[in-house]
Amino acid sequence: MRVLNHPILGDETRQFNATIIVDGKQIQAIEGEPIAAALLSAGIKKFRETQKNHKPRGIFCAIGRCTDCVMTVDGVPNVRTCITPVRDGMIISTQKGLGKWGIER
Amino acid sequence: MTQKTGVIYQGFPSEDELSRIPGMPSEERIKKGSVACIECAQEIPCNPCEEACPYGAITVGKPITNLPKLDQDKCIGCGLCIAACPGLAIFVVNGSKEKAEVSFPFEYYPLPNKGDEMDCVDREGNMVVKGKVLRIVKPPKYDATAVITVEVPMEHLKTVRSIKRLGRSDR
Amino acid sequence: MKTTDIAVIGAGPAGLSCAVEAARAGAQVTVLDENLKPGGQLFKQIHKFFGSREHKAGIRGFRIGQQLLEETEKLGVEVLLDAAVYGIYEDRLIAYITDGKDHTIKAKKIVMATGASENALAFPGCTLPGVMGAGAAQTMINVNRVLPGQKIIMVGSGNVGLIVSYQLMQAGADVLALIEAAPKIGGYGVHAAKIRRAGVQIYTSTTIKEVLGEEKVEGVIAVNLDEKWQQVTGTEKHFNADTVCLAVGLSPLTELAWMAGCEFTFIPSLGGHVPIHDRNMETTLKGIYIAGDITGVEEASSAMEEGRLAGVACAESLEYYDENKALELKNQIWDRLDALRTGPFGEGRFTAKLKQLDARRQLA
Ligand SMILES: Cc1cc2nc3c(=O)[nH]c(=O)nc-3n(C[C@H](O)[C@H](O)[C@H](O)COP(=O)(O)OP(=O)(O)OC[C@H]3O[C@@H](n4cnc5c(N)ncnc54)[C@H](O)[C@@H]3O)c2cc1C
Ligand code: SF4
Ligand code: SF4
Ligand code: FES
Numbered sequence: 261m262r263v264l265n266h267p268i269l270g271d272e273t274r275q276f277n278a279t280i281i282v283d284g285k286q287i288q289a290i291e292g293e294p295i296a297a298a299l300l301s302a303g304i305k306k307f308r309e310t311q312k313n314h315k316p317r318g319i320f321c322a323i324g325r326c327t328d329c330v331m332t333v334d335g336v337p338n339v340r341t342c343i344t345p346v347r348d349g350m351i352i353s354t355q356k357g358l359g360k361w362g363i364e365r
Numbered sequence: 366m367t368q369k370t371g372v373i374y375q376g377f378p379s380e381d382e383l384s385r386i387p388g389m390p391s392e393e394r395i396k397k398g399s400v401a402c403i404e405c406a407q408e409i410p411c412n413p414c415e416e417a418c419p420y421g422a423i424t425v426g427k428p429i430t431n432l433p434k435l436d437q438d439k440c441i442g443c444g445l446c447i448a449a450c451p452g453l454a455i456f457v458v459n460g461s462k463e464k465a466e467v468s469f470p471f472e473y474y475p476l477p478n479k480g481d482e483m484d485c486v487d488r489e490g491n492m493v494v495k496g497k498v499l500r501i502v503k504p505p506k507y508d509a510t511a512v513i514t515v516e517v518p519m520e521h522l523k524t525v526r527s528i529k530r531l532g533r534s535d536r
Numbered sequence: 537m538k539t540t541d542i543a544v545i546g547a548g549p550a551g552l553s554c555a556v557e558a559a560r561a562g563a564q565v566t567v568l569d570e571n572l573k574p575g576g577q578l579f580k581q582i583h584k585f586f587g588s589r590e591h592k593a594g595i596r597g598f599r600i601g602q603q604l605l606e607e608t609e610k611l612g613v614e615v616l617l618d619a620a621v622y623g624i625y626e627d628r629l630i631a632y633i634t635d636g637k638d639h640t641i642k643a644k645k646i647v648m649a650t651g652a653s654e655n656a657l658a659f660p661g662c663t664l665p666g667v668m669g670a671g672a673a674q675t676m677i678n679v680n681r682v683l684p685g686q687k688i689i690m691v692g693s694g695n696v697g698l699i700v701s702y703q704l705m706q707a708g709a710d711v712l713a714l715i716e717a718a719p720k721i722g723g724y725g726v727h728a729a730k731i732r733r734a735g736v737q738i739y740t741s742t743t744i745k746e747v748l749g750e751e752k753v754e755g756v757i758a759v760n761l762d763e764k765w766q767q768v769t770g771t772e773k774h775f776n777a778d779t780v781c782l783a784v785g786l787s788p789l790t791e792l793a794w795m796a797g798c799e800f801t802f803i804p805s806l807g808g809h810v811p812i813h814d815r816n817m818e819t820t821l822k823g824i825y826i827a828g829d830i831t832g833v834e835e836a837s838s839a840m841e842e843g844r845l846a847g848v849a850c851a852e853s854l855e856y857y858d859e860n861k862a863l864e865l866k867n868q869i870w871d872r873l874d875a876l877r878t879g880p881f882g883e884g885r886f887t888a889k890l891k892q893l894d895a896r897r898q899l900a
Contacts, residue, residue, distance in 0.1 A: 261682065261683040261686070261708075262681060262682055262683075263677060263681040263682065263683060263707045263708060264681075266681070266706065266707060267706055268582045268596070268706060269582065269678070269681070272681055293680055294680060296676075297676060297680035297681075297682045298682075300676060300682045300683070300684055301682045305665040305666055305751075305752045306665045306751050306752060307665070315663060316664065316665050316750075316751050316752065317663060317665060318664075318665025318666060318667075318668070318752070319665070319668055319672060319676075319684070320656075320667070320668050320669060320672060321653070321654065321668075321669050321671070321672050322668070322669070322671070322672030322673075322675040322676060323571075323653075323671070323672070323675065324570070324571075325653055328663075342672075343571070343572070345572065
């Protein structure tokens, strides 16, 4: 959920100028915001599954330290989505285990 | 288990604590007109309230962990200290009219409108009584902190300290 | 090879204040930060700060951040972003990665201002999506303007837990409850009073028993603790929460200091193992200084003062200030630091910092 109005920060003025594709679904995003922020704004909380037990993981630290939030981005696995900025047209997928290189279609 | 009272247990000062801190005005003073209630009960390193008062009615001094002391005769109840306090711990009350007036800081979105009947709450957020919004002041100098004044029955002058947050239209 | 007078690692309040102070003296300063944006924790702090006028009290944290950035720019401080420092080697050679590539920079003085990281907490369900650090939530709402959830349970009643609860409500979420294992509230009463007034219950002597949900947080079961910190069966409370925020303390980020070979001392109230430093913020290694949360977790105001202190000390040792001028400036800063470390909340830190300085004296 976006915070469009804020008592201290004022109104959101940035443009939703990017579209990213997450597991095949299109999501409106803001160029330059962390991928994780765009996902949370769309209500997506599960970012990956662990290798052995297929347990879900989401964002934990939001500053690039814990690696809980890694996903496959444009075919590259293990990208920390909380510190990687959105670019228009990015293709993102929920990462299974250690992830695979290449874009899954 | 009985709940222990006091700011370190409940998160707001108890009646007893309020009666002992140097920031509260007397009953007689409240009846004379607007005056500040500085509900700051712990010795924290902080003193913007002292500097904010143009009438020299608040003293913290040195060390800056001293509790703020109100000089109730110097205080004219202008409310300038309310938004300056980072702890949002200062209120202004007026017990000189038929109904009580309570001014408090408010930093949520959206703001009510002047004239609205609002749910007025106590220090624990419990609904106490409906009260009319008399004023909303939010000059640039307050840096996004609004100061709202509500009118409530006199018996609630010492309990009402805020209003319920309003629902948001952006979701 | 790239060289500089003073390399500052970390562009948080400590690092930036240090850079400003040293550059003001005339030194050439380079700041390195692994983030894409400078400011460290400052830009997510949208509340008005405590302290006195000299500590910029009454000004919101992110505005202080903007002011610091403007000053660094005016003074010609070089700020390298996306620069993750991974090693400090002999003769103060710093290795860092930018855009996936290795770089080095050699400095006459190094100041480490790497801050702290949030502690985690173990309980059934603690790894479910929706359980996150309070700082993570704060970053999301105040920097990225996105709510991580609608119905929040906050764990921990220190200032971070209290402040982030308030800010989550400002961003439009509901905080269902704040849970604290200790029998009393840890942070400032004035911060607690803000959220109490907004209707948030603070449950002391309470912990999380379990977080429910398969793919994400779908509920929280809290339980009371007795005097021996044991869960009391039969006291469970259920909350219909979708997010759990953990504000259970911070630990100094000291890897670089370990690696460089600084000596440490163990002071639990400062967050655990912390590098030893002297009154000038210099570590046991000559020419390597520290400032801010890395020296022991306090808050932003003291981080800025420590940064200034390290900046003045570096400038002095590079002879941009003579001894008298430096001492005059340092005396002012020491006074301001002492002021921040008084009262029931500050005294513990005051004694802890004395212990840290003592450890230095014993080595000498
Ligand atoms: C989540 C959270 C919330 C907080 N909220 C408050 C609050 O509301 N009020 C308050 O007063 N205090 C708060 N604090 C305390 C806070 O730690 C201090 O306010 C202050 O930010 C400390 O300043 P600093 O400069 O030491 O560290 P930081 O602000 O953490 O800055 C450190 C910087 O160093 C960078 N860095 C670290 N390692 C490297 C490396 N190897 N290479 C390059 N760069 C690196 C980091 O990216 C970061 O930008 C909070 C802390 C946290 C973690
Ligand atoms: S209400 Fe006005 S006069 Fe009274 S203490 Fe506050 S600033 Fe001073
Ligand atoms: S400014 Fe507010 S929190 Fe600070 S000392 Fe004054 S009353 Fe207390
Ligand atoms: S959430 Fe921890 S690395 Fe992204």
